[in-house]
Amino acid sequence: MDAQPLYQRLADHYRRAIQSGVLAPAERIPSVRSLVRTHRVSLSTALQACRQLESDGLIEARPRSGYFVRPRHRAATLPAKEPDPNRPLDPASFVGIHDRVSDFIAKCERHATPFDFALAAASPAHYPADALKQAMMRALRQHPEMLVKRVPPLGHPDLRAVLARRALEVGMNLDPDEIVITHGCIEALNLALRAVARPGDTIAVESPVYFGLLQVLESLGLRALEIPTSPQHGISVDALELALQTHPRLRAVVVVPNFQNPLGCVMPDNEKARLAALCERQQVAVIEDDTYGSLCDDGQLRPAVKAWDRTGNVIYCASMHKTLAPGMRLGWMSGGRWSSRVAMLKFAQSRPNEPLAQAAVAEYMGSKAYDRHMNRLRLQLKRQRTRVAEAIGDYFPPGTRMSLPVGGMLLWVELPGRRSSDQIFELALAQGIRTAPGTMFSNSGRYGHFLRLSCGSDYTSRMDAAMRTLGAIVAAAR
Amino acid sequence: MDAQPLYQRLADHYRRAIQSGVLAPAERIPSVRSLVRTHRVSLSTALQACRQLESDGLIEARPRSGYFVRPRHRAATLPAKEPDPNRPLDPASFVGIHDRVSDFIAKCERHATPFDFALAAASPAHYPADALKQAMMRALRQHPEMLVKRVPPLGHPDLRAVLARRALEVGMNLDPDEIVITHGCIEALNLALRAVARPGDTIAVESPVYFGLLQVLESLGLRALEIPTSPQHGISVDALELALQTHPRLRAVVVVPNFQNPLGCVMPDNEKARLAALCERQQVAVIEDDTYGSLCDDGQLRPAVKAWDRTGNVIYCASMHKTLAPGMRLGWMSGGRWSSRVAMLKFAQSRPNEPLAQAAVAEYMGSKAYDRHMNRLRLQLKRQRTRVAEAIGDYFPPGTRMSLPVGGMLLWVELPGRRSSDQIFELALAQGIRTAPGTMFSNSGRYGHFLRLSCGSDYTSRMDAAMRTLGAIVAAAR
Numbered sequence: 025m026d027a028q029p030l031y032q033r034l035a036d037h038y039r040r041a042i043q044s045g046v047l048a049p050a051e052r053i054p055s056v057r058s059l060v061r062t063h064r065v066s067l068s069t070a071l072q073a074c075r076q077l078e079s080d081g082l083i084e085a086r087p088r089s090g091y092f093v094r095p096r097h098r099a100a101t102l103p104a105k106e107p108d109p110n111r112p113l114d115p116a117s118f119v120g121i122h123d124r125v126s127d128f129i130a131k132c133e134r135h136a137t138p139f140d141f142a143l144a145a146a147s148p149a150h151y152p153a154d155a156l157k158q159a160m161m162r163a164l165r166q167h168p169e170m171l172v173k174r175v176p177p178l179g180h181p182d183l184r185a186v187l188a189r190r191a192l193e194v195g196m197n198l199d200p201d202e203i204v205i206t207h208g209c210i211e212a213l214n215l216a217l218r219a220v221a222r223p224g225d226t227i228a229v230e231s232p233v234y235f236g237l238l239q240v241l242e243s244l245g246l247r248a249l250e251i252p253t254s255p256q257h258g259i260s261v262d263a264l265e266l267a268l269q270t271h272p273r274l275r276a277v278v279v280v281p282n283f284q285n286p287l288g289c290v291m292p293d294n295e296k297a298r299l300a301a302l303c304e305r306q307q308v309a310v311i312e313d314d315t316y317g318s319l320c321d322d323g324q325l326r327p328a329v330k331a332w333d334r335t336g337n338v339i340y341c342a343s344m345h346k347t348l349a350p351g352m353r354l355g356w357m358s359g360g361r362w363s364s365r366v367a368m369l370k371f372a373q374s375r376p377n378e379p380l381a382q383a384a385v386a387e388y389m390g391s392k393a394y395d396r397h398m399n400r401l402r403l404q405l406k407r408q409r410t411r412v413a414e415a416i417g418d419y420f421p422p423g424t425r426m427s428l429p430v431g432g433m434l435l436w437v438e439l440p441g442r443r444s445s446d447q448i449f450e451l452a453l454a455q456g457i458r459t460a461p462g463t464m465f466s467n468s469g470r471y472g473h474f475l476r477l478s479c480g481s482d483y484t485s486r487m488d489a490a491m492r493t494l495g496a497i498v499a500a501a502r
Numbered sequence: 503m504d505a506q507p508l509y510q511r512l513a514d515h516y517r518r519a520i521q522s523g524v525l526a527p528a529e530r531i532p533s534v535r536s537l538v539r540t541h542r543v544s545l546s547t548a549l550q551a552c553r554q555l556e557s558d559g560l561i562e563a564r565p566r567s568g569y570f571v572r573p574r575h576r577a578a579t580l581p582a583k584e585p586d587p588n589r590p591l592d593p594a595s596f597v598g599i600h601d602r603v604s605d606f607i608a609k610c611e612r613h614a615t616p617f618d619f620a621l622a623a624a625s626p627a628h629y630p631a632d633a634l635k636q637a638m639m640r641a642l643r644q645h646p647e648m649l650v651k652r653v654p655p656l657g658h659p660d661l662r663a664v665l666a667r668r669a670l671e672v673g674m675n676l677d678p679d680e681i682v683i684t685h686g687c688i689e690a691l692n693l694a695l696r697a698v699a700r701p702g703d704t705i706a707v708e709s710p711v712y713f714g715l716l717q718v719l720e721s722l723g724l725r726a727l728e729i730p731t732s733p734q735h736g737i738s739v740d741a742l743e744l745a746l747q748t749h750p751r752l753r754a755v756v757v758v759p760n761f762q763n764p765l766g767c768v769m770p771d772n773e774k775a776r777l778a779a780l781c782e783r784q785q786v787a788v789i790e791d792d793t794y795g796s797l798c799d800d801g802q803l804r805p806a807v808k809a810w811d812r813t814g815n816v817i818y819c820a821s822m823h824k825t826l827a828p829g830m831r832l833g834w835m836s837g838g839r840w841s842s843r844v845a846m847l848k849f850a851q852s853r854p855n856e857p858l859a860q861a862a863v864a865e866y867m868g869s870k871a872y873d874r875h876m877n878r879l880r881l882q883l884k885r886q887r888t889r890v891a892e893a894i895g896d897y898f899p900p901g902t903r904m905s906l907p908v909g910g911m912l913l914w915v916e917l918p919g920r921r922s923s924d925q926i927f928e929l930a931l932a933q934g935i936r937t938a939p940g941t942m943f944s945n946s947g948r949y950g951h952f953l954r955l956s957c958g959s960d961y962t963s964r965m966d967a968a969m970r971t972l973g974a975i976v977a978a979a980r
Contacts, residue, residue, distance in 0.1 A: 122846055129655075143652060151650035157642050160649075160858075164635045171638075171829045172629035174621060177607075207685060207852040214851050222723070223701055236850075243850035245700070351649045353856040368600055372714075372721035373692050374685040374852060378831040380638075381856060 031072035034063060035080075038073070042082050042093050049095045053083055056090075081411045081483070094414070101417045104287075104427035104438060107231075107252035107260070113267055114468045116226040116249035116274075119242035125235050125464055128449075135453050139490035141412070142458035144285060144434060145350045146480040150404055152388070152397045156349055159384035170379045178367060179205025179356070180382035186390045187356055194317060195331025196340065202358045204370050205377045209315050209343035212357035213240055213278070215369045216339040219362040220309040221246055221275040228267060228277035228308075230259050232436070232465035232474070234285040237278060237313075248467050249274065255427040255436065258284060258291035261298045268306050276309035282326045283316035286436045286465055286476040288429025290326055300332035309362070310338040318347050318398060320431035321406040336361030344385060346433075347398065352381045405433045411483035412491065419495025435477045442473045443501040449475075451497045457490050509550035512541060513558075516551070520560050520571050527573040531561055534568075559889045559961070572892070579895045582765075582905035582916060585709075585730035585738070591745060592946045594704040594727035594752075597720035603713050603942055606927075613931050617968035619890070620936035622763060622912060623828045624958040628882055630866070630875045634827055637862035648857045656845060657683025657834070658860035664868045665834055672795060673809025674818065680836045682848050683855045687793050687821035690835035691718055691756070693847045694817040697840040698787040699724055699753040706745060706755035706786075708737045710914070710943035710952070712763040715756060715791075726945050727752065733905040733914065736762060736769035739776045746784050754787035760804045761794035764914045764943055764954040766907025768804055778810035787840070788816040796825050796876060798909035799884040814839030822863060824911075825876065830859045883911050889961035890969065897973025913955045920951045921979040927953075929975045935968050 028036075041047045054062065059070040074091055077083045083091045132142060163170070178184065184200040191198045206212040221227060223245030229237060231250035241248050249267060253259045259279050268274060279299065281291040291299070303310045312329045320326060330338040339362060343355040354377070359366030370376070388394055412435060413428050423440025439445060445461040452459050462474030475498075481487065506514075519525045532540065537548040552569055555561045561569045610620060641648070656662065662678040669676045684690040699705060701723030707715060709728035719726050727745055731737045737757050746752060757777065759769040769777070781788045790807045798804060808816040817840060821833040832855070837844030848854070866872055890913060891906050901918025917923060923939040930937050940952030953976075959965065 122850075126846070145652060148647050148650045153646045153650045156649050157646040160642055161639060164638055168631045168635040169626050169829075171634045171827050172626045172631045173829050174623060175829055175831060207855075210850070211852040218721075239846075239850045243696075243847055349649050351647075351651050351653055351856060351858070353653060353853060368604070368717075369721055372600075372688070372717045374689040375831060377685075378829060378859065380829070381858075 030065060031069045031076065034059070034065060034069065034073035035076040038077060039080070039082060047093050049093050051093050052089070053091045053093060080407065081414060095418065101413070101420070102423065102425045104255035104425050104436070106254055106256070109252075109260075109262075111252065113263070114250055114470075116247040116271060117467060118245070119238045119248050119467050121235060121238040121464065121467060122242050125239060128461070128464060131450075131453060132458055135456065137453065137456050137458045139457040139487060140481065141477040141479075141494075142460045143480060144478050145346060146401065146405065146433060147482060149482070150401055150480070151349055152393070155388060155393055155397070156352070156384060159387045160380065162387070163380055163383040167383065170383065175376045175379055177371070177376050179203065179377055180379045180386060182386035183382040183389075186386050190389065193325045194314070195327035196358070198358050202363050204357050204359065204366055205382055206355040206357055206370065207374060207377060208345050208353045209313060209341050209355040210236060210240065211374065212341035212343075212355045213237060213311065213313060214244070215366050215373065216311045216341055216357060216359070216362075217241070217244055217246065217276065218369050219339070219359060219365045220311070224273070225275045226271050226273045228264055228274055230279060230284060231468070232286055232462065232471050234280065235464040238467060250466060250468060251277070253284070253287060253289070255287045255289050257295055258287075258289045259299070261295055261302060264299070265302055268302075268308060274308055276311050277303060278311045278313065279329065280313045280316065281329050282314055283319060283429060283432030283434075285316065285432075286434050286460075288427065288432050288434050288436060290431070291329070293327060296327065296329045297332045300329050300338060304333075304335055304337045312338055312340050314340065314342045315346055316432045317342070319402060319405060319433065321402055322430070323399060323402060330358070330360075333360065336363075339366070347401065348385065348388070348394075352385065354381060354385055402431075405479065408481065408483050409433060409435065409479040412477055412479040415488060415491035415495070416477075419492045421495070421499040424498075433478055433480045435479060437475045437477060439473045439475065439498055439501075441502070443498060445473055445475045448497055448501050451501070452494050455493055455497070457494055459494070508543060509547045509554065512537070512543060512547065512551035513554040516555060517558070517560060525571050527571050529571045530567070531569045531571060558885065559892060562963070573896065579891070579898070580901065580903045582733035582903050582914070584732055584734070587730075587738075587740075589730065591741070592728055592948075594725040594749060595945060596723070597716045597726050597945050599713060599716040599942065599945060600720050603717060606939070606942060609928075609931060610936055613934065615931065615934050615936045617935045617965060618959065619955040619957075619972075620938045621958060622956050623824060624879065624883060624911060625960060627960070628879055628958070629827055630871070633866060633871055633875070634830070634862060637865045638858065640865070641858055641861040645861065648861065653854045653857055655849070655854050657681065657855055658857045658864060660864035661860040661867075664864050668867065671803045672792070673805035674836070676836050680841050682835050682837065682844055683860055684833040684835055684848065685852060685855060686823050686831045687791060687819050687833040688714060688718065689852065690819035690821075690833045691715060691789065691791060692722070693844050693851065694789045694819055694835060694837070694840075695719070695722055695724065695754065696847050697817070697837060697843045698789070702751070703753045704749050704751045706742060706752055708757060708762060709946070710764055710940065710949050712758065713942040716945060728944060728946060729755070731762070731765060731767070733765045733767050735773055736765075736767045737777070739773055739780060742777070743780055746780075746786060752786055754789050755781060756789045756791065757807065758791045758794065759807050760792055761797060761907060761910030761912075763794065763910075764912050764938075766905065766910050766912050766914060768909070769807070771805060774805065774807045775810045778807050778816060782811075782813055782815045790816055790818050792818065792820045793824055794910045795820070797880060797883060797911065799880055800908070801877060801880060808836070808838075811838065814841075817844070825879065826863065826867070826872075830863065832859060832863055880909075883957065886959065886961050887911060887913065887957040890955055890957040893966060893969035893973070894955075897970045899973070899977040902976075911956055911958045913957060915953045915955060917951045917953065917976055917979075919980070921976060923951055923953045926975055926979050929979070930972050933971055933975070935972055937972070
């Protein structure tokens with residue numbers, strides 16, 4: 025305990041007081057001067073402690089008045105609603121989402137947007153650019169010939185070995201030779217879908233679902249069947265089981281079992297096991313996208329659905345895009361019983377990835393520095409997500425609903441009174457605030473009164489002002 | 503003239519003597535000592551002159567006997583046959599080539615092969631690894647944030663600007679915003695085919711044709727219709743015109759107009775113009791793969807078919823894979839009237855390429871160093887191609903046919919007496935010599951007595967011995 029810096033012990037002292045209610049919301053905390061006197065610490069220690077409490081979202085500075093306990097209105101945010109179990113499924117349909125998403129991207133790019141709550145990535149400062157740069161430089165110095173030699177098949181052996189080792193942590197025992205390095209998770213999803221389905225086939229997806237997956241289905245001429253998904257425990261395996269009886273051309277189900285995009289939910293282990301068993305029995309492929317799995321607040325990695333796979337019926341896809349380096353476009357997959365078809369498709373679609381980035385990431389992911397980075401990133405995202413959630417509680421109108429995920433960087437917010445999130449998106453954008461309207465997360469138009477807010481950036485007082493503005497826009501909308 | 507180093511003037515002196523026949527094939531040339539005496543040059547100058555003549559393929563060293571004029575048997579190689587104009591077309595058919603190609607690759611990888619005449623790339627030493635490494639390092643130092651930021655759409659603006667400028671040299675006037683950077687030319691071909699065709703459609707291709715394209719067609723469920731292609735002037739536009747009348751589901755024709763793989767032929771300008779006009783009239787897309795275009799012996803870039811495109815009916819695809827950096831996997835395309843569909847498919851298939859390699863290549867391709875590199879590479883490939891062609895003349899049995907391309911790195915050799923190139927491939931592989939059997943270059947089995955030989959590597963005396971062995975294997979085969 026004594027190993028902690030003095031300022032941190034001081035901050036913890038007041039943290040406990042705030043959490044226990046000894047210091048109430050909106051109450052002034054002792055001034056920096058009185059902290060110096062009372063605790064016999066230096067001015068800089070007292071200041072550091074206050075800044076720590078501020079960055080943890082416990083206190084806030086008011087100009088010329090000192091620090092105050094931040095007001096807590098969390099009761100104002102209602103929990104997210106569960107999907108109605110009796111709701112009939114929307115029919116499986118060809119996806120028509122690309123124009124909507126393109127329009128969204130084009131509009132975002134037309135406006136200068138200092139406040140980005142749309143991009144599902146942490147801000148660049150949260151990723152280890154310098155360490156990766158150094159690893160790239162080392163790889164370039166040691167093996168410049170990588171730039172001019174034929175690329176090794178399936179991906180760099182070192183990276184595949186590191187990923188196989190890390191896969192043990194989520195319950196998967198993978199042969200490195202089953203691992204294919206891809207251009208991000210998006211290419212992995214393309215290859216997985218092409219391996220198991222043909223144009224015209226139906227694919228079951230979560231609802232709401234990441235719009236990028238809908239675009240992939242659209243581009244491949246596949247039909248989407250949206251399965252009700254709980255904001256608490258993910259896709260309804262019951263609903264999927266029913267759907268399998270009525271949809272004979274259903275070839276696969278795509279799930280994001282851990283910190284789903286946009287819901288942030290995690291499937292409980294028993295549901296993962298049920299899903300794996302059901303799909304194995306019915307000979308329907310499971311395509312698992314575990315892009316967010318490592319971003320768990322508590323550092324306890326949740327198992328993959330593939331951990332319950334006994335026959336190669338689960339294709340596992342993941343990415344280093346959200347965790348490590350959005351600019352390096354590295355993803356990977358293990359194709360299960362479709363491994364050789366996946367390898368063929370990867371070769372025919374884009375050939376193996378260029379080796380340099382792989383060599384650098386293999387070095388970094390094999391080191392303790394990666395674990396330290398991940399721990400920092402998890403804390404950072406947790407803190408930011410908490411602050412944005414609090415701001416929603418503080419500034420959004422009563423009746424707003426939301427569940428608070430325990431990982432990832434996303435919040436899925438249901439606006440009260442069926443306000444149009446498309447309209448709110450436009451109004452907010454005009455104020456320099458990017459959000460992601462719910463209409464992009466389904467082929468059905470079912471989520472027109474939802475917003476996805478990404479919490480990837482440092483929560484500054486300017487961000488707080490932006491959230492206040494956003495809250496006012498939502499409150500004023502009809 | 504006096505600016506030439508002394509050794510080169512000396513070498514030129516004997517070059518003229520050999521070319522004029524003053525010194526006959528197999529004749530001994532004056533010893534190094536007598537060169538020193540006769541021409542009053544230093545020993546090192548005399549030696550350098552001999553080495554120059556040797557590397558130019560004019561003389562050869564025989565152990566303990568000195569240098570001899572290399573024997574010339576070029577008359578033994580007959581010119582390549584033109585395709586029979588009355589030969590009926592093979593029916594359009596789904597491609598089944600992947601297993602054959604996989605088997606070929608697996609066999610190649612099982613054998614240690616010091617002599618690679620199969621890989622269609624120059625040896626790593628011929629590419630500017632060091633300059634590219636330096637450019638990468640600069641890009642990393644200046645913009646490490648590239649690694650951790652969202653990637654810019656369509657590709658790095660600097661690279662697209664450089665490519666648009668370079669495109670002027672092959673007669674194309676492209677808007678940089680029409681250019682999409684891809685993972686090699688193979689991804690560009692995938693996107694082009696997916697933009698214009700659906701599974702089950704028919705695509706016209708050259709015959710013989712690069713097996714990689716056949717694999718792409720196979721993986722996309724497209725039918726291939728092989729069009730007779732002349733070893734001198736490329737695809738028969740007449741045959742294509744006839745095919746268009748009988749194949750209503752023909753959606754596109756894929757051509758490699760410059761230094762075709764495997765033939766090495768170049769379409770004359772008037773044929774390129776006819777092809778563009780015919781396809782525009784018939785509303786059939788032209789997909790042009792210009793991967794080898796810059797590898798012209800004389801440095802005179804041949805125009806693209808797209809230079810005659812008036813309505814966006816030509817999709818242009820190319821690559822930096824053969825010219826600059828096989829390990830960087832960079833390609834690019836301009837989608838013509840399918841540009842927005844191509845952009846959508848690229849986004850849905852793999853997202854924009856990671857920017858680092860693009861930044862480095864943009865810098866390099868924008869500099870004079872790139873032009874110097876290309877001039878060196880062209881000379882190198884010309885020399886190597888000439889030497890391999892001579893070795894075929896020297897060592898292959900009478901009746902062997904071949905045309906000698908004026909660019910690229912490939913030779914397409916017809917073996918006499920319908921010898922099986924599959925069998926020769928296996929026998930040569932057992933001797934450490936990789937070749938590419940003709941069966942991979944068609945869906946029809948029409949080229950079972952052809953070999954493709956790649957001339958990407960320095961032609962050493964050990965390579966010459968390997969060619970002698972290969973010739974003996976061919977001669978002994980039945």
